[in-house]
Amino acid sequence: MNSDRKTIQYVANLAAIHLTGAEEIQYSRDLGAIMHYMEQLMAIDTGDVKPMEHVLSIRNALREDAAVNDDCRDVLLAVAPKTEEGCYLVPNVVE
Amino acid sequence: MLLNEMPVHELAELLKSRSVGARELAQVHLDHIARLQPDINCFITVTPEDATAQADEAQKRLDAGQADPLTGIPMAFKDNMCTAGVRTTCASRMLEHFTPPYNATVVDRLNKAGIVMLGKLNMDEFAMGSSNENSFFGPVRNPWNRERVSGGSSGGSAAAVAAGLASFTLGSDTGGSIRLPASFCGVVGMKPTYGAVSRFGLVAFASSLDQIGPITSNVRDCAWVLDAIMGHDPKDSTSAPVAYDSCIPGLEAGVKGFSIGLADEYFGAGLKPEVKTAVLRAVGALESQGAHSGNCSVPSTEYGISAYYLLSSAEASANLARFDGIRYGHRSPDATDMRELYRLTRGEGFGREVKNRILLGTHALSSGYHDALYVKALKVRRMIHDDFSKAFETHDVLVSPCAPTTAFRLGEKTEDPLAMYLADVYTVAVNLAGLPALVVPCGLDRDGMPIGVQLIGKPFSEKKLLQAGYAIEQALGRFVSPLVTDCGPGGKPYGERDGNTDRDGTIKPIGGPVA
Numbered sequence: 001m002n003s004d005r006k007t008i009q010y011v012a013n014l015a016a017i018h019l020t021g022a023e024e025i026q027y028s029r030d031l032g033a034i035m036h037y038m039e040q041l042m043a044i045d046t047g048d049v050k051p052m053e054h055v056l057s058i059r060n061a062l063r064e065d066a067a068v069n070d071d072c073r074d075v076l077l078a079v080a081p082k083t084e085e086g087c088y089l090v091p092n093v094v095e
Numbered sequence: 096m097l098l099n100e101m102p103v104h105e106l107a108e109l110l111k112s113r114s115v116g117a118r119e120l121a122q123v124h125l126d127h128i129a130r131l132q133p134d135i136n137c138f139i140t141v142t143p144e145d146a147t148a149q150a151d152e153a154q155k156r157l158d159a160g161q162a163d164p165l166t167g168i169p170m171a172f173k174d175n176m177c178t179a180g181v182r183t184t185c186a187s188r189m190l191e192h193f194t195p196p197y198n199a200t201v202v203d204r205l206n207k208a209g210i211v212m213l214g215k216l217n218m219d220e221f222a223m224g225s226s227n228e229n230s231f232f233g234p235v236r237n238p239w240n241r242e243r244v245s246g247g248s249s250g251g252s253a254a255a256v257a258a259g260l261a262s263f264t265l266g267s268d269t270g271g272s273i274r275l276p277a278s279f280c281g282v283v284g285m286k287p288t289y290g291a292v293s294r295f296g297l298v299a300f301a302s303s304l305d306q307i308g309p310i311t312s313n314v315r316d317c318a319w320v321l322d323a324i325m326g327h328d329p330k331d332s333t334s335a336p337v338a339y340d341s342c343i344p345g346l347e348a349g350v351k352g353f354s355i356g357l358a359d360e361y362f363g364a365g366l367k368p369e370v371k372t373a374v375l376r377a378v379g380a381l382e383s384q385g386a387h388s389g390n391c392s393v394p395s396t397e398y399g400i401s402a403y404y405l406l407s408s409a410e411a412s413a414n415l416a417r418f419d420g421i422r423y424g425h426r427s428p429d430a431t432d433m434r435e436l437y438r439l440t441r442g443e444g445f446g447r448e449v450k451n452r453i454l455l456g457t458h459a460l461s462s463g464y465h466d467a468l469y470v471k472a473l474k475v476r477r478m479i480h481d482d483f484s485k486a487f488e489t490h491d492v493l494v495s496p497c498a499p500t501t502a503f504r505l506g507e508k509t510e511d512p513l514a515m516y517l518a519d520v521y522t523v524a525v526n527l528a529g530l531p532a533l534v535v536p537c538g539l540d541r542d543g544m545p546i547g548v549q550l551i552g553k554p555f556s557e558k559k560l561l562q563a564g565y566a567i568e569q570a571l572g573r574f575v576s577p578l579v580t581d582c583g584p585g586g587k588p589y590g591e592r593d594g595n596t597d598r599d600g601t602i603k604p605i606g607g608p609v610a
Contacts, residue, residue: 005190008454015457016419016434017450018442030451033513038401040259041471042479051473052480054303054333055289055529055554061332075196077110081426091432 003032099124099259100579103168103316104274105212105237106262110157115383117150117157117167121211124169128260131578134241137255139174139184139232141214149211154247156209164319166209171261174215174250175222176307180200181574184299185298186230187220189424189444199296200328201265201307208323213261217252220299221415222272224248225518228509229448236505237280238548238578240546243502246276252310253280259579263311263320267297269304270403271522274534277310278497278547281536281574283317284565288334288554289425290528293328299411299525302333304403304526314565321557335555342419342558350566351385355558356490360396360503361521367500370546373538374496380564380570381494391493393485395478395518396524399518402479403523404452405459405472410455419443445545451512480528482553491562493551495521497534501544525551535567536574 008028012019020026073086082089098106098120109115125143132138146169147211153167177195180204198206206212217231218478227250235250238244238258240395244253249266256264266273268286277284292307299305309320321342342409355378362371378388401471412446420426420440427439443455445453459468468540486493498518525532530551537548548567552560 007458011454011461012459013383014461015436015440015453016416017445017453018438019450021452026447027451027454030512033456033511034455034516036340038405038468041398041401041405041475042467043477044208044398046471046474046478047430048190049474049477052477054446055471055480056333056335058333061334064327072196076152076422079193079196079423081424085341091430091436094202 001037003028097259097580099127100312100575101209101262101320102170102313103262103311110539111162113157116126116585117153117211118147120569121146121150121169121589122166124213124260129599131258131260131453134232134346135236135238135254135578137220137235137251137258137260138171138214139186139217140182142181142212143212145181145297146211146213148526152211152212160281160557161213162455163208165205167210167211168173168262169213170205171213171252171255172202172217173218173249173266175218175267175298176202176265177298178215181215183215183298185221185465186218186232187444187449188231188267189418189423190579191212193232193423195296197296200293200330200390201324202296204324206528215230215254216249218251219248219272220449220560221298222267222269222557223410223411223448223452223502225271225275225515226503227243227251227276227503229446230477231446231599234505235543237502238576239281240502240542242504243527243544244279244505246274246279246498246502248429248593249310250276252283253277256310256312257576259577263309263316265307265324266304266310267307267575268526269300270526271519273308273376274522274532274547274549275495275518277480277534278549279502281545281547281576282310282312283314283507284308284534284558285317285321286525286532287321288324288335288531289324290333291531291555291557293331293334293394295328295330297513301407302414303410305409306526313347314568317533318346318561328355335368337555342561346561348561348562350381353381353492353563354490355381355384355386355388356391356486356493357388358391358393358396358486358493358495359392361495365499365520366496367540370496370498370500373546374494374548375573377535377537377567378494378566383570384566386563388494389490391490393479393482393486393524395475395482398475398518399524399527402472402475403519403527404455404516405468406476408452408456408460409455409469412453412460415445415449415453418445425600442479447563448512479524482531483528485525490557491552495549495551497521497547501540501542501546506539521549530554531557532559534563537567539574
């Protein structure tokens with residue numbers, strides 16, 4: 001990985017995280033060392049090895065379509081930082 | 096013996112025989128927490144009022160002869176397990192004021208068993224760390240030496256048991272987060288098989304690797320707690336629908352005929368000689384009881400750290416996308432549009448290491464790097480899995496050190512993330528392969544710091560691991576931290592108290608949430 005400051009800015013933008021200038025320099029250094037270590041993976045011949053996303057041979061876990069919760073709108077809204085008239089409040093998205 | 100150093104299975108007898116009341120037992124622990132919390136910083140939130148109410152409910156069950164094995168036992172949860180009505184912070188500024196409206200399945204199961212919750216335990220932020228120095232609420236200090244780290248990320252869970260602040264705790268383990276602190280704090284920790292314990296209500300870090308497990312002062316207690324929390328849960332789609340046997344019968348059956356594998360890769364360069372000596376002593380204890388050992392190999396172990404940190408960070412970058420300042424958690428007050436709200440909220444709410452992991456994971460999943468990094472790591476994961484499967488063709492249990500060293504000094508590795516990651520060198524492969532692993536104390540180094548031996552088994556072989564762990568414990572004994580017995584001027588061993596009739600006493604709040 002190229003971990004220069006420009007790359008850090010690009011990745012931070014993808015991750016939607018604001019970084020200060022000092023943080024950009026620090027992550028450039030930290031991630032540079034980590035990615036350098038991880039270059040060891042490039043040397044391994046993984047040939048026909050099948051990627052393993054998960055240890056369990058998972059299939060869709062289906063369950064009966066039954067209502068199990070009561071109306072819990074107010075309970076869920078109560079943990080939101082900003083609400084208005086029973087809705088989550090977000091900044092203006094339409095001009 | 097003091098009540099707060101007694102094993103769960105002995106406390107249960109005292110509660111059932113009414114020699115001790117549930118309130119008294121809770122109060123002993125709350126008093127001990129009040130004394131030691133300023134030093135050790137195990138807890139993020141202490142809940143004396145909930146403990147009182149639960150102790151009273153437990154007492155009713157005990158009095159009615161309707162108690163479960165864990166009824167009335169004081170314990171605590173790592174602060175990434177949702178507890179309805181009790182804040183769940185993940186040791187992050189992002190969730191500093193978050194109170195979940197529902198319980199994790201493990202919380203429901205233990206409540207049903209009648210436990211008494213003392214509070215929520217400190218941890219590395221979002222379970223990302225190996226030393227418990229990444230907490231928004233400050234580091235946990237090791238009960239054996241307060242200048243040393245507790246290990247992470249379940250540092251509060253391990254230190255609380257080691258210091259006698261809780262009879263048992265739950266932790267979570269994504270790459271060693273139960274086992275490493277258990278090893279550093281001299282207690283027993285089990286990372287169960289992936290899918291054996293429900294993850295419902297566990298704040299997700301890396302969903303294909305996370306697993307909840309017990310931290311206890313001894314192996315028998317570990318079996319007791321596992322019995323209470325294992326089992327299929329329809330609310331967790333990765334919960335394994337298999338039949339679970341109790342881990343308790345056969346615990347003392349011994350290890351005669353067990354084939355113990357010693358993987359060369361776990362005893363190589365970087366391993367502190369004292370740790371190696373202690374682990375081999377544990378192997379000798381198994382051999383003296385009828386097990387036989389032989390060398391084996393898990394060759395892809397050396398790539399475990401790289402594969403683990405790529406995969407866990409990739410999954411974390413997706414899981415932590417939910418923290419956007421809208422539905423719960425921190426919200427930046429300064430944003431004027433949506434994009435800015437996301438960026439500022441996440442920049443302010445996440446700590447240094449969490450941002451580090453999100454950036455690494457986002458990079459590994461980004462266009463142009465997905466195949467070279469993420470898919471490559473997935474292939475290495477299969478190689479590690481297959482290596483273990485091969486080793487288990489000829490061995491029942493693999494025995495290794497849990498960490499290359501004992502607990503290091505606070506601040507020693509905080510400026511070097513890679514050095515910190517390498518502390519996990521013996522633990523991460525177990526998560527990548529989904530295997531169960533048990534850590535049991537097996538000695539002290541010359542500085543008096545605990546050493547842990549790791550027992551790795553086939554999927555769903557928890558019972559066998561506990562059998563082997565019990566055999567080691569019987570041979571080498573328990574290792575009790577000096578703080579367990581540091582009960583202040585009023586502390587007296589059980590049996591030397593001024594009467595044990597304190598059952599109706601009031602549990603005094605000790606100041607509410609501890610920040």
